[in-house]
Amino acid sequence: MTNAAVEPTSLLAIEPGDARYENLVQSYNHRFTGRPERVCLPTGTDEVVAAVGRAVAAGERIAVRSGGHCFEDFTASPEIAVLLDLSQLDGIRYDRRRRAIEVGAGATLGQVYATLFKRWGVTVPGGTCFEVGVGGHILGGGYGHLSRRDGLVVDHLHAVEVVVVDEYGEARAVVATAHPDDPHRELWWAHTGGGGGNFGVVTRYWLRSPGADSDDPGALLPRAPARVFKRVVMWPWDGMTESAFDTLLRNYCSWYERNDDAGAPSAGLWSNLIATHRSSGVFGMTAVIDHDGPDAERVFAEHFAQVAKDVGVDPVTHTAEVVPWFSSWLPSYSFPSDPKGRYKDKSGNFRKGLTAYQRQVVYRYLTDPAQSNPTSCVVVAGYGGKVNTVLPEATATAQRDSILKVVYSAGVWLSEEEDEAALAWMRRFYRDVYARSGGVPVPDEVNDGAYIGYPDVDLADPAWNTSGVPWQRIYYGDNYSRLQHVKRRYDPRDVFRHRLSIELPDD
Numbered sequence: 001m002t003n004a005a006v007e008p009t010s011l012l013a014i015e016p017g018d019a020r021y022e023n024l025v026q027s028y029n030h031r032f033t034g035r036p037e038r039v040c041l042p043t044g045t046d047e048v049v050a051a052v053g054r055a056v057a058a059g060e061r062i063a064v065r066s067g068g069h070c071f072e073d074f075t076a077s078p079e080i081a082v083l084l085d086l087s088q089l090d091g092i093r094y095d096r097r098r099r100a101i102e103v104g105a106g107a108t109l110g111q112v113y114a115t116l117f118k119r120w121g122v123t124v125p126g127g128t129c130f131e132v133g134v135g136g137h138i139l140g141g142g143y144g145h146l147s148r149r150d151g152l153v154v155d156h157l158h159a160v161e162v163v164v165v166d167e168y169g170e171a172r173a174v175v176a177t178a179h180p181d182d183p184h185r186e187l188w189w190a191h192t193g194g195g196g197g198n199f200g201v202v203t204r205y206w207l208r209s210p211g212a213d214s215d216d217p218g219a220l221l222p223r224a225p226a227r228v229f230k231r232v233v234m235w236p237w238d239g240m241t242e243s244a245f246d247t248l249l250r251n252y253c254s255w256y257e258r259n260d261d262a263g264a265p266s267a268g269l270w271s272n273l274i275a276t277h278r279s280s281g282v283f284g285m286t287a288v289i290d291h292d293g294p295d296a297e298r299v300f301a302e303h304f305a306q307v308a309k310d311v312g313v314d315p316v317t318h319t320a321e322v323v324p325w326f327s328s329w330l331p332s333y334s335f336p337s338d339p340k341g342r343y344k345d346k347s348g349n350f351r352k353g354l355t356a357y358q359r360q361v362v363y364r365y366l367t368d369p370a371q372s373n374p375t376s377c378v379v380v381a382g383y384g385g386k387v388n389t390v391l392p393e394a395t396a397t398a399q400r401d402s403i404l405k406v407v408y409s410a411g412v413w414l415s416e417e418e419d420e421a422a423l424a425w426m427r428r429f430y431r432d433v434y435a436r437s438g439g440v441p442v443p444d445e446v447n448d449g450a451y452i453g454y455p456d457v458d459l460a461d462p463a464w465n466t467s468g469v470p471w472q473r474i475y476y477g478d479n480y481s482r483l484q485h486v487k488r489r490y491d492p493r494d495v496f497r498h499r500l501s502i503e504l505p506d507d
Helices: 021-025 045-057 109-120 134-139 185-190 242-258 296-308 325-329 356-366 385-389 416-433 471-490
Strands: 012-014 038-041 062-065 082-085 092-095 100-104 157-165 171-177 201-207 227-236 270-276 282-290 317-324 345-350 377-382 404-409
Touching (some): 100 109, 109 325, 134 201, 227 296, 242 356, 282 296, 404 416
Parallel strands (some): 038 082
Antiparallel strands (some): 012 038, 270 377
16 A cells, blocks of 8 residues: 555645745755755645655655755755745744643754743844754754753654654654654654664644643743853964963863763853864854853853963953853854855764863864965863763763764855865864774774764765764664664564665664
8 A cells, every 4th residue: 555645735846946935945054055846845844744754655765854054965966856944834832731842843043042032031042053953853853052051952852753654655743742652652762862864754843841731831941041151262262382282282182072061060061162174264162051040150260260271371362251142142143144155064973072182183183284264163162961861872872971072164165166175174184083983983092982973974984984884873872773673663564765764774
């Protein structure tokens, strides 16, 4: 039996030749531009079910896009015939029956933060790029500047609605919750870090913190800070010797090694060090902590003192102030700032600070005279704290003892002619950082795999992953087999797939 459902006339489907088509097929990363036969913009779950049913009946490849910020071509592959754009599913409301905040999968982080804060004074510990869609962000785990205080976004995921396809090709909507007796609980679990494009089409999330039991929506999620201590420091590359840079990076990492206790006041502090290429002239660090958190002023001051100790290079800019959290600080590092940006980014989690060898590699590539892109960089972000109080198997996010999350970026470039050089530089850089573990962050005493929210197809390429450790373990640790069994139950036909998708089990 197959699903012969026809899309209702109310479902908007944009095809080539429509003036809107070119605008809708372009993704964040301009290295990839899809050419689907149609872009569907559903406004409700029923329309998603119908669109999926029609595509499956016709044997058409489907991709799902929320904000469109995928690093790879998962929503822009040439094989994709139907692109489901969820941007119209952006409603945010309090669901009295579930006593949870319902968020449409097409909402952006900026919309979510604004609504949660303005209506109820709460927030979620999500990312700092406001244009990112929650559909994919939550699926990857979701982390940000409040994660050391409040954990990951998935640690506050109460339920999820997913349009799945059974073995007969029938599409249907399933609501899966965190309740232990829910027959679909494994589907909920898979969406707590199992990555996007794997099991079905997420249409709605319900957010509620564990243990929250109230009819007041303002008591269901973490309270948003009213004010924060904020620090911005910029160091010059001029005069920044290898020894000085090594001291700065070592100090930065060491602070997180010493301050991973979720119960300590220091868990409230988050920072990220964005070390751009020497051609940028300067690089910097941002640090914030809730002004009203325990011992916040002392933690804020001691953090900088320890990071800057013995560096020997004075900042060219240094501001420390108290600002309103929502209106004046909550940052957005949204990309692309140029609408034609091309990117290649990679990631790695760290259980300890970067080793001396790894720091040497970082310095060498950031001062490489053959690289002239001032936006190429390494971003070292604070992690751990409350994140690490959750067992690796409790959610699909396996990295639960990391203290740092690192992003390696080739930066932004604008022309296809630059692709080869930019990609080669980024691949060599990453390979050399992890040269002692086969060119990839194999989980060991120092490294802790990579973040599926920043997918990198090179991890599945034996030319760049020579570790003998499969990409699945690097992203999912010991949780991969369980994810495969969820895949078999809810997507037995492998309808939802891409170059790093969960594979069906052999048994």
